[in-house]
Amino acid sequence: MTQTSWLAFSIDRTSKTPVFEQICAAIRKRAISGELSEGTKLPPTRVFAADVGVSRSTIVTAYEQLVSEGYLDSLQGSGYTVCAMCEVELPNKTKRAQLTLEEGPEKKVLPFEASQPDMRLFPHRQWAKAVSRVCRTNPQAMLVGGSSFGNFELRRAIAAHVSEWRGIEALPHQIMVTAGSTDALEICLRTLLKKGDTIGLENPGYLPMRHFADAHGLFTNFLAIDESGAKLPTDAGLTRLVVLTPSHQYPLGGAMSPSRRLEYLQWATKEDAWVVEDDYDSEFRYSGRPIPAMSGFDNLNRTIYIGSFSKIFSNSLRLGYAIVPEPLIARFRTTMRRFGLKASFMPQQALAEFMASGEFYRHLRRVRRNYGERRKFLLERLALEFSQFGYVRDHQAGMQIVFHLTEGCKDTEIARRASEQGITVVPLSIFSKGNSVYNGLIMGFCAYSEEEMELALELLKTCFCEARSGHSG
Incomplete structure (x- = not known):
């Protein structure tokens, strides 16, 4: 009898339900029914993986999901144990079936949508504790922000976060809470530019910024990317502001060289x-330490730093922040008074307590480990089975990779064929203004298990083969 015989169940390989979710469901059912009592120790991930016949990362994903839901406890060096269960009445199957019929099935996101966190790994129990604590001790903070720049406790927590993680020394009064990084970028445009001014944008670059520039009546100076990063403006003083992604260029990946960063600060x-530093996913670096922010090197002299919680914590909270130089604070406050604060006050105090308790950083380390394993899996599969179609430049960072296509494959055609199969891959060429020399697919990996990506890769390979055969014919 194996160590996992007490948890014996069969995996349905034909089911659309991912394997790790099947494992989660089996453990949940036994924990709720009392078959697994409080303190029961689950088998080590490698043992369980070998016994069930799946990858170890699948078991790790399942265990961590159950930890986040409160079914399991995880202690360093002690493995995973079952938590105490209160009496729970299992839902009536008939009623649940009727509810599903009335509401309709929830649409499932398929690989490989980029920049999406896996909300199945969200620390629900720990977050609920933080929200409950605020409701008990300081409920008014969930409705009253106290400042046009947002909740003070959250701004203080952000100041500590960027000091430790990004090398930026800022005071809470310099930090403005926003409704995500996109909102922060638009606030910068409203504050620092007027109609007819020129903005410098990376090419290829973040598409919403191009749309914002057009909507605000700005002229755009497109900055080509070379091996050192975005090239400097050469329009003799016309460009008043540039938006850069120096730690991880979007969408190509890669970091701006130290010399090019210095050149930009001297230019500004x-x-x-002004230089707006969009540091949207800097926490996800899978080798070595995070690259220091340009704003830290500049001491917030000519740079505005923008960060987001959507990628590292929850995309549904819609919270981000901007850190502005002291001389610009009054101008930004005027903008906020004129246009109002879009960020909801409701979750801000809870997020501040969540960060102060250390749970935010435990979650960050957990998801970064999971994402790193998924990224490794995707890179290995692409190198093994897709090398005839293209290649990846591995920048050891980010929430997506670019699969650069070889001759004979056009990214827009592959993306169209993939979409017909229910697969999301975005053509790289659409991010470039003018005659694009870029030809590739942007592929996200964070929100998907290995099993989910496995099926999608099989379908994607069929798309490549059909496209090639169509051209040769």
Whole structure:
């Protein structure tokens, strides 16, 4: 009898339900029914994986999901044990079936949508504790923000976070809570530019910024990307502001060289211009330490730093932040008074307590480990089975990779064929203005298990083969 015979169940390989979710469901059922009592120790991930016949990362994903839901406890060096269960009445199957019929099935996101966190790994129990604590001790903080820049406790927590993780020394009064990084970028445009001004944008670059520039009546100076990062503006002082992604260029990946960063700071000082540093997913670096932020090197002299919680915590909270230089604080406050704060006050105090308790960083380490394993899986599969179609430049960072296509494959055609199969891959060429020399697919991996990506890769390979055969015919 194996160590997992007490948890014996069969995996349905034909089911659309991912394997790790099947494992979660089996453990949940036994925990709720009392078959697994409080303190029962689950088998080590490697043992369980070998016994069930799946990868170890699948078991790790299942265990961590159950930890986040409160069914399991995880202690360093002690493995996973079953938590105490209160008496729970299992839902009536008939009623649940009727409810599903009335509401309709929830649409499932398929690989490989980029920049999406896996909300199945969200720390529900720990977050609920933080929200409950605020409701008991300081409920008014969930409705009253106290400042046009947002909740003070959250701004103080953000100041500590960027000091430790990004090397930025800022005071809470310099930090503005926003409804995500996109909101922060638009606030910068409203504050620092007027209609007819020129903005510098990376090319290829973040599409919403191009749309914002057009909507605000700005002229755009497109900055080509070379091996050192975005090239400097050469329009003799016309460009008043540039938006850069120096730690992890979007969408190509890669980091801006130290010399190019210095050149931009010297340019901004000389031209009395501003650099907006969009650091949207800097926490996800899978080798070595995070690259220091440009704003830290600049001491927030000519740079505005933008960060987000949507990628590392929850995309449904819609919270981000901007850190502005001291001389700009009054101008940004005027903008906020004119246009109002879009970020909801409701979750801000709870997020501040969640960060102060250390749970935020435990969650960050957990998801980064999971994402790192998924990224490794995707890179290995692409190198093994897709090398005839393209290649990946591995930048050891981010929430997506770019699969650069070889001759004979056009990214827009592959993306169209993949969409017909229910697969999301975005053509790289659409991010470039003008005659694009870029030809590739942007592929996200964070929100998907290995089993989910496995099936999608099989379908994607069929798309490549059909496209090639169509051209040769």
